[in-house]
Amino acid sequence: QVQLVESGGGLVQAGDSLRLSCAASGRTFGSYAMGWFRQAPGKEREFVAGINWSGGFRNYADAIKGRFTISRDNAKNTVYLQMNSLAPEDTAVYYCAAASAYYGDSRLKYTYWGQGTQVTVSS
Numbered sequence: 293q294v295q296l297v298e299s300g301g302g303l304v305q306a307g308d309s310l311r312l313s314c315a316a317s318g319r320t321f322g323s324y325a326m327g328w329f330r331q332a333p334g335k336e337r338e339f340v341a342g343i344n345w346s347g348g349f350r351n352y353a354d355a356i357k358g359r360f361t362i363s364r365d366n367a368k369n370t371v372y373l374q375m376n377s378l379a380p381e382d383t384a385v386y387y388c389a390a391a392s393a394y395y396g397d398s399r400l401k402y403t404y405w406g407q408g409t410q411v412t413v414s415s
Contacts, residue, residue: 294318294390294404301386301409304378308413312373314388314406322366325395327402328373330384330411337387341373342395351395356382378413385410 300312314326327342341362342351350362356375364371371388386409389402 294321294324296388296390296404296406298386298388298406298409301411303412303414306379306413306415308378309374309376310378310411312375312386312388312409312411314371314373316369316371316390318369321369321390323392324390324404325393326362326364326371327389327391327395328362328371329387329389329399329402330382331387331408332381332384335384337399339397339399340386342397343371344395345393349395351397353397375411378411380413380415383411383413 295317298314325344328340329337330340331337339353343362347364359377361374388406390404391402394401
């Protein structure tokens with residue numbers, strides 16, 4: 293069992309940066325691949341970024357490629373999402389998720405989910 297708690301969201305202006313964190317409970321965090329998803333009002337939850345267990349492999353959605361960076365610190369049981377050059381279309385609730393050996397874009401393959409953190413970008 294893995295419990296995930298996101299933090300770091302907030303209200304920012306277009307062009308600003310934010311770093312989201314996702315703290316995981318449990319001693320097996322290092323064995324899970326992790327992902328970030330987001331859900332805007334009235335839209336489906338979409339994949340943002342994924343990272344394998346070691347941090348050596350990463351996967352990004354085209355919409356955020358070059359602006360967002362996913363990373364992890366297994367010693368701290370935490371995964372991060374650094375978001376730069378934020379735009380109003382990035383406004384959403386951001387969720388982290390854990391999966392066994394999968395860091396792709398299918399949310400069905402992620403087993404554990406956090407409660408989400410709101411990111412609002414004003415123009």
